[in-house]
Amino acid sequence: MGxxxxxxxxxxxxxxxxIYSNNSRTLKMDESLSQKKKEIDQYFNERQNSxxxxxxxxxxxxxxxxxxxxxxxEDIEEDLKRKFDELEEEKxxxxxxxxxxxKEKLEEEKxPILIGLNNIGATxxxxxxxxxLSNTKPLTNYFLKSYKEDKRKIMANEYYKLIQYLxxxxxxxxxxxxxxxxxxxxxxxxLFAGIAANDSKDLVNFLLERFHQELNKKNTIDNQNNxxxxxxxxxxxxxxxxxxxxxxxxxxxxxxxxxxxxMETESQCFxxxxxxxxxxxxxxxxxxxQQVNQFCYNNGVRPLFKNDGTNPDVDLYECFEYYRKIDVMxxxxxxxxxxxxxxxxxxxxTSIYSAPMYLIINLNRGRGAVYECKVxxxxxxxxxxxxxxxxxxxxxxxxxxxxxxGPSSMSGHFVAYCKNxxxxxxxxxxxxIVSKCTKKYQYNDxxxxxxxxxALNDDQN
Numbered sequence: 001m002g003x004x005x006x007x008x009x010x011x012x013x014x015x016x017x018x019i020y021s022n023n024s025r026t027l028k029m030d031e032s033l034s035q036k037k038k039e040i041d042q043y044f045n046e047r048q049n050s051x052x053x054x055x056x057x058x059x060x061x062x063x064x065x066x067x068x069x070x071x072x073x074e075d076i077e078e079d080l081k082r083k084f085d086e087l088e089e090e091k092x093x094x095x096x097x098x099x100x101x102x103k104e105k106l107e108e109e110k111x112p113i114l115i116g117l118n119n120i121g122a123t124x125x126x127x128x129x130x131x132x133l134s135n136t137k138p139l140t141n142y143f144l145k146s147y148k149e150d151k152r153k154i155m156a157n158e159y160y161k162l163i164q165y166l167x168x169x170x171x172x173x174x175x176x177x178x179x180x181x182x183x184x185x186x187x188x189x190x191l192f193a194g195i196a197a198n199d200s201k202d203l204v205n206f207l208l209e210r211f212h213q214e215l216n217k218k219n220t221i222d223n224q225n226n227x228x229x230x231x232x233x234x235x236x237x238x239x240x241x242x243x244x245x246x247x248x249x250x251x252x253x254x255x256x257x258x259x260x261x262x263m264e265t266e267s268q269c270f271x272x273x274x275x276x277x278x279x280x281x282x283x284x285x286x287x288x289x290q291q292v293n294q295f296c297y298n299n300g301v302r303p304l305f306k307n308d309g310t311n312p313d314v315d316l317y318e319c320f321e322y323y324r325k326i327d328v329m330x331x332x333x334x335x336x337x338x339x340x341x342x343x344x345x346x347x348x349x350t351s352i353y354s355a356p357m358y359l360i361i362n363l364n365r366g367r368g369a370v371y372e373c374k375v376x377x378x379x380x381x382x383x384x385x386x387x388x389x390x391x392x393x394x395x396x397x398x399x400x401x402x403x404x405x406g407p408s409s410m411s412g413h414f415v416a417y418c419k420n421x422x423x424x425x426x427x428x429x430x431x432x433i434v435s436k437c438t439k440k441y442q443y444n445d446x447x448x449x450x451x452x453x454x455a456l457n458d459d460q461n
Contacts, residue, residue: 128416175432212255284360287319396453403446417443
């Protein structure tokens with residue numbers, strides 16, 4: 001039976017451990033397998049229909065027999081019994097076949113679909129971003145199972161078309177050229193127009209924001225808060241409740257449901273000592289690695305440079321420590337105090353109040369020449385000590401990484417490492433070529449730039 005064939009193994013190059021996309025033999029074999037699958041489906045349907053017809057005919061004969069008043073009923077009864085036994089045997093055989101058929105089909109569905117994205121002119125930043133978002137399971141499930149095209153959803157429509165191709169099994173191993181997506185992206189945001197190199201971080205930020213706008217079920221214009229009463233920013237609980245109420249009124253999209261967390265800011269005036277609170281949403285965290293290293297140096301954690309003059313390693317948890325530090329806002333950065341009615345020196349701190357189901361972290365290496373350092377980041381991330389809302393999501397599993405290779409943030413090359421949502425194994429997505437990871441944590445060999453984590457208690461994965 002054709003279902004025993006392993007689609008991925010057929011085109012696997014053992015020497016380079018690479019799955020190729022443009023190969024005439026591959027295309028012919030793929031077409032052959034596709035045709036074989038159609039024949040199996042057709043045979044399955046025909047056999048099911050034939051059995052249904054036999055059962056229907058048998059029931060009619062049985063009904064007529066019961067209505068008979070004369071005739072040789074014994075012979076007819078014996079004939080019906082024989083047909084009944086034959087039907088029972090055929091049904092048993094068919095059930096065995098059906099069980100085997102669906103088992104094979106289930107195994108086939110578990111096989112990864114590995115489709116690269118061709119570089120169409122300095123688009124490695126875009127390709128790596130799209131592969132990471134594509135392997136974000138609930139987002140892909142939404143576009144494949146629930147999304148409805150609408151002429152007003154310009155970017156979402158294009159992403160929907162791309163996702164359909166990337167996860168259509170018949171297209172497996174055939175790299176895709178995202179020309180249409182790039183054209184629409186360029187029109188919607190001039191930052192990504194032309195063939196100049198761009199930044200994956202900027203694209204992630206833009207796509208999440210635009211997708212939310214186009215997919216949001218709430219009409220934010222109708223739900224504007226018209227409460228003109230003065231807000232007491234010194235009451236943390238009231239500020240939080242007000243924020244949550246407004247969030248529920250204005251946000252309902254796959255993006256807000258999975259990617260949005262809550263950030264809290266606190267500012268304390270040096271003059272009157274009043275503390276003010278504020279809350280806002282965030283869709284990704286940004287950690288500037290050079291400043292993190294300086295922060296660790298200032299706190300006596302380690303030297304500013306290694307003995308060989310290179311930058312020391314940075315641990316991801318150190319980035320979270322840096323993120324919640326207290327900054328003194330003075331000089332040109334003074335903050336206005338409503339109680340003192342003037343600009344005052346202040347303490348200012350940003351805290352993660354709650355984390356989203358899908359946490360995206362940008363390891364910012366700076367503009368121009370990149371800040372070269374190794375970042376130690378775990379497969380399982382626990383941020384319990386770094387969020388204020390302890391009952392929320394705190395433990396995450398890594399499922400995608402974008403790495404940057406090259407001397408400058410605006411040049412070089414972007415690649416993506418992703419856990420494929422079909423087989424949960426790691427693959428390297430390097431534009432049009434998809435490769436199996438040859439060793440554990442292979443992505444740590446590169447320069448990690450964006451980390452994608454998912455909540456480990458997310459039942460959608």
